[in-house]
Amino acid sequence: MIARRRLLGTAALAALAAPALAQPSGKPVTLVVPFAPGGPTDLIARRLAIALHDGLGQTVIVENRAGAGGNVGADYVARGAADGSLILFGTSGPLAINRMLYPGQSYDPTRDFAPIGPIGRIPNVLAVHASVPAHSVPELIALGRRGERLAFGSSGNGASSHLAGALFNRMAGTSFEHVPYRGTGPALNDLIAGHIAMVFTDVLTALPHLREGRLRALGITTEARSTVLPDVPTIAEQGLPGYDASVFFGFVVAVATPPAAREVLRAATENAVRQPELRRWLEQQGMQIAPAITPAALSALMAEETARWSAVIQETGARAD
Structure with missing residues (x-):
């Protein structure tokens, strides 16, 4: 009433x-x-x-x-x-x-x-291929700083998935290579196939692949955790305070x-x-x-x-x- x-x-x-x-x-x-x-x-x-x-x-x-x-x-x-x-x-x-x-x-x-x-x-989620030897953001940063040649895919130049990776590189001191695709679908397909190491993509798109174990979630890109993936810590709380790419x-x-x-x-x-x-x-x-x-x-x-x-x-x- x-x-x-x-x-x-x-x-x-x-x-x-x-x-x-x-x-x-x-x-x-x-x-x-x-x-x-x-x-x-x-x-x-x-x-x-x-x-x-x-x-x-x-x-x-x-x-x-x-x-x-x-x-x-x-x-x-x-x-x-x-x-x-x-x-x-x-x-x-x-x-x-x-x-x-x-x-x-x-x-x-x-x-x-x-x-x-x-x-x-x-928010987006930072998701990596199952073969990437990192289970947290600090471990991924350590790989990057050791010179591991890892690439992240995006849905295109200037897309939020591209800028999220660029901000990550800037704040973490890494140099992960950016590979632009024509849409989220092609980027995820190449990630699942192991042609690239990671993506910063929206949580709903990534969710089925995370649940089936094809991808691994390392961090949420907002300062607050996602209600859809509540057990995944944010990137900000894993050593990059202030990181926010939503x-x-x-x-x-x-x-x-x-x-x-x-x-x-x-x-x-x-x-x-x-x-x-x-x-x-x-x-x-x-x-x-x-x-x-x-x-x-x-x-x-x-x-x-x-x-x-x-x-x-x-x-x-x-x-x-």
């Missing part, structure tokens, strides 16, 4: 505080996913869209606009309707990192977007969107994420839920990620494929 009253209260707020979101024409809300259908970002967005529909009392449509590492969809929202009817489900790439990977990017995430709030983070998710709208409409969306987002069923589902996907769903919290995340990766990208000369 309480949850229902909250949902009705949010819907009433939408009608009173932001008429643009409750037009007589029934204009739907479009949630733009800047990646292709079927991936983890798309899957999460579609579950969130259902919850947003319940909270706003309006139709919420998911629209995929993929390309340029998320830049195509992000630019579409930055230049699109500024009335609260167009939302970007952004990630670390289009909201922070891409500006350093794509020279001449057509939008500025700080200037062109108004943040609604973060949803959470999904992907964050959050909602933004065009900067000219009225403050009242932004607050309606923020309240509906917070209400959705706090629902026990959706929260459990998100955690099952490996997500670490944001402690605060506010514009300030997302602004801080965007600034932190930009600062975190600027030095790594500069040093490695990383550029997107």
Whole structure:
């Protein structure tokens, strides 16, 4: 009953505080996913869209606009309707990192977007082939410092799986070679076959291979352990304090969107994420839920990620494929 009253209260707020979101024409809300259908970002967005529909009392449509590492969809929202009817489900790439990977990017995430709030983070896991003679991060670092020629695969130049390895090298003083692939699947296939030594990949993708013993998990890439792999220690707690290489998710709208409409969306987002069923589902996907769903919290995340990766990208000369 309480949850229902909250949902009705949010819907009433939408009608009173932001008429643009409750037009007589029934204009739907479009949630733009800047990646292709079927991936983890798309899957999460579609579950969130259902919850947003319940909270706003309006139709919420998911629209995929993929390309340029998320830049195509992000630019579409930055230049699109500024009335609260167009939302970007952004990630670390289009909201922070891409500006350093794509020279001449057509939008500025700080200037062109108004943040609604973060949803959470999904960590990667450092997974090695079963033949690698290391069962912990310190043992892997020792191998690297002794000059062992080990390589890590990624889903492509500039991807989070590439930058996670580059940050690891930078902090650990190792020189593991980067081998870019066209997607996570090919990288994992080569890892399982023993052609490369390790990957930094999302926990859900790696989980079946870890359970079947084809791969070994050495560490989680966030400062907090993963709810999906709770027994695997973080890289930070194994001698690299401050190591954090995760992907964050959050909602933004065009900067000219009225403050009242932004607050309606923020309240509906917070209400959705706090629902026990959706929260459990998100955690099952490996997500670490944001402690605060506010514009300030997302602004801080965007600034932190930009600062975190600027030095790594500069040093490695990383550029997107």
